[in-house]
Amino acid sequence: MKTYLKDAIINRRTNYKLSPQSPISDDEIQEIIRFAVKHIPSAFNSQSTRIVLLLGEQHRKLWELTKSVLKGNKTDEQFASTKNKIDNAFASGYGTVLFYEDGQVIEALQEAFPTYKEKFPEWSHHTSAMHQFALWTILTDVGFGASLQHYNPLIDASVAQTWSIEPHWRLVAQMPFGLPTQHPGEKEFKPVDERIRVFK
Numbered sequence: 001m002k003t004y005l006k007d008a009i010i011n012r013r014t015n016y017k018l019s020p021q022s023p024i025s026d027d028e029i030q031e032i033i034r035f036a037v038k039h040i041p042s043a044f045n046s047q048s049t050r051i052v053l054l055l056g057e058q059h060r061k062l063w064e065l066t067k068s069v070l071k072g073n074k075t076d077e078q079f080a081s082t083k084n085k086i087d088n089a090f091a092s093g094y095g096t097v098l099f100y101e102d103g104q105v106i107e108a109l110q111e112a113f114p115t116y117k118e119k120f121p122e123w124s125h126h127t128s129a130m131h132q133f134a135l136w137t138i139l140t141d142v143g144f145g146a147s148l149q150h151y152n153p154l155i156d157a158s159v160a161q162t163w164s165i166e167p168h169w170r171l172v173a174q175m176p177f178g179l180p181t182q183h184p185g186e187k188e189f190k191p192v193d194e195r196i197r198v199f200k
Contacts, residue, residue, distance in 0.1 A: 012137045013187065015145030016085075018093035018178030023143030026055055029095065032138050040131050043123035044109055049131045050100035050169050058163075059176075062098075063091035065162060069155050090149065093178025097135060098159070099128050100169040128172045136175065145180030148173055 022029070033051050042048055054062050063086050071079050090096070101124045110117040132148060139146050152171040159165060 008137050008141045012133075012140045013145075013184040014147045015180045015184055016089035016147055017181040018089065018145050018176065019181050020092065020094050021179040022094045023179060028142070029053070029055070032135065032142070033097070036131055036135050036138065040127075040134050042127040042130075043120070044113075046105050046109060046124070046127065048102045048105040048124055049127055050102050051131070052098040052100065052163060052165065053095065054098065054163075055095040059093070059095045060091055061162070062096055062159065062174075063087075063176075065158050066090075066151050066155050069158055070151070073154065089147065090174075090176040093146075093176045094144070095177055097175040097177070099132055099172045099175070100165070101125070101128050101172055102166075103168040103170050125172065132173055132175065139175075139177050143179070144177045146175050146177035148175050150174070 030053065033053055037049060037051055040049070067083055067086055070082055074082060106120050106124050109120050113120075136146050136148065150173055152173070156171045159171065160167070160169075165171075
């Protein structure tokens with residue numbers, strides 16, 4: 001493994017302090033998305049991951065929509081805390097990546113390989129996770145800060161209606177990103193040797 005790849009993995013951290021600036025052009029952001037969708041592996045080469053990239057006003061619209069949905073599910077006190085977090089950690093950024101998995105692809109694989117029918121939804125999540133990790137790492141490497149959020153399924157219907165998302169696309173996660181305004185704190189690690197077993 002090359003040192004620069006190891007460094008990129010180490011530098012990928014959760015960053016909640018974001019500003020609405022970008023160190024690269026929108027075209028370069030789109031090229032990063034295209035690269036990941038094309039080259040990140042998937043179970044059975046299913047290529048089931050779908051990405052929606054929201055920038056600028058569309059990004060802010062997502063988080064206003066999220067607040068609107070959550071307001072109906074929380075007390076006033078709870079919502080005040082949620083609103084503060086969304087406004088200052090997610091909506092404050094430059095854009096958001098929405099990670100979807102195509103249900104039609106998964107169902108086709110279930111029909112083609114019935115022996116593994118129960119496993120394909122799980123493997124689909126593995127595929128999505130690889131895309132999430134790869135994009136998070138690449139975005140960090142070009143100068144962004146990001147975090148991974150899961151407001152689904154609460155926002156699924158509203159998001160699908162707002163951006164005309166295909167009904168068979170299933171929302172998995174949301175990744176707000178922007179120019180980081182502070183470094184994340186120190187990360188704690190459990191003993192690695194307790195998490196690995198080697199047999200020779």
